[in-house]
Amino acid sequence: MKAVNSTLIKLTLFLITGIYLGFNTNIPLNLTVYALLFFGTALTLSYYFAKGRFNKTLWFGCLSFIATFGLGVLIVQLHEPQNFKSHYSNYLNKHKTSKAQLVSFKIRETLKPNPYYNKYMVSVLKINNQKVKWKLLLNIKKDTTITTLKAGYIYTCKAPIQNINTPLNPGQFSYKNYLKKQYTYHQIKVSRALILKTESNFLNIYDYANKTRDFINLKLNKHHFTANQRAIINALFLGQKQAISKSLYNSYKNAGVIHILSISGLHMGAILILLNFLLSSLNSIKN
Numbered sequence: 001m002k003a004v005n006s007t008l009i010k011l012t013l014f015l016i017t018g019i020y021l022g023f024n025t026n027i028p029l030n031l032t033v034y035a036l037l038f039f040g041t042a043l044t045l046s047y048y049f050a051k052g053r054f055n056k057t058l059w060f061g062c063l064s065f066i067a068t069f070g071l072g073v074l075i076v077q078l079h080e081p082q083n084f085k086s087h088y089s090n091y092l093n094k095h096k097t098s099k100a101q102l103v104s105f106k107i108r109e110t111l112k113p114n115p116y117y118n119k120y121m122v123s124v125l126k127i128n129n130q131k132v133k134w135k136l137l138l139n140i141k142k143d144t145t146i147t148t149l150k151a152g153y154i155y156t157c158k159a160p161i162q163n164i165n166t167p168l169n170p171g172q173f174s175y176k177n178y179l180k181k182q183y184t185y186h187q188i189k190v191s192r193a194l195i196l197k198t199e200s201n202f203l204n205i206y207d208y209a210n211k212t213r214d215f216i217n218l219k220l221n222k223h224h225f226t227a228n229q230r231a232i233i234n235a236l237f238l239g240q241k242q243a244i245s246k247s248l249y250n251s252y253k254n255a256g257v258i259h260i261l262s263i264s265g266l267h268m269g270a271i272l273i274l275l276n277f278l279l280s281s282l283n284s285i286k287n
Helices: 006-024 029-051 059-079 088-095 175-180 205-221 227-237 246-255 258-262 265-284
Strands: 101-110 117-127 135-141 153-159 186-191 196-200
Touching (some): 088 117, 101 205, 153 186, 205 227, 227 246, 227 258
Parallel strands (some): 135 186
Antiparallel strands (some): 101 153, 117 135, 153 196
16 A cells, blocks of 8 residues: 655645635735745755755755745735735725715626615626626615616616625624625625616626526526526526525425535536436437
8 A cells, every 4th residue: 555645735734824824914925026036046046956955955845835835825815805906995095085976787696685785796897987897786775666686787876885784783694704705805785776888798607607597597487487486497507596596495404405506507507517428328229
């Protein structure tokens, strides 16, 4: 039996530790880059210095672990959108205002609504005509004349950009921390009447994905599915769980099969392709 490569395990542990520290601390990006360049250079020099030596030193191993640790921190920081100048929060921090902002955005994803708001994840395009990027949470107050927002269109509204609320009770699920892990830090609360559609603009994969979902739902509406049946089809094949009623959700939960609703359309498509491949030979069998 081949021995386990302990060095690889140690490097992986240092990488994981660096990722954990980078996610839970606010180490400046430039400090991490400079430190990683220093230790990376020292690692390269120690490698060439120890290459021709018979007795190996501990320097190369120690520098390898430190560099791997720094790489883990850097990976987190490169995924952190607030480290980039184009992030909208840098514009807000620069102007230091809590007043209403003129925000242009596109629909990125439709989220499950709560009793008071319809929720969307949107990609911010401009704030007060200043081009910015990244996403925030849009809450639209529910009313009797509500019309849903469609993907592929640019919308504009004037509203303050607020921090996401923290949980009111100790130990309660933190929606703020959940969104933080998805790099979403702020929200807008506005009524539908204050949102204006300015132009159509199909540019990215989210637009085409939402357009495809709408097309499939139009086809499904031609069949005599019940509302619950359409909700399950959307959850399994399109990854859209907004239409699932609370009673239907509780039925799946009580039956112990709630995990079925978490299966994405990609998983279902992969399963169907695999089954078609495995069972294709049955077509050649008569009867």
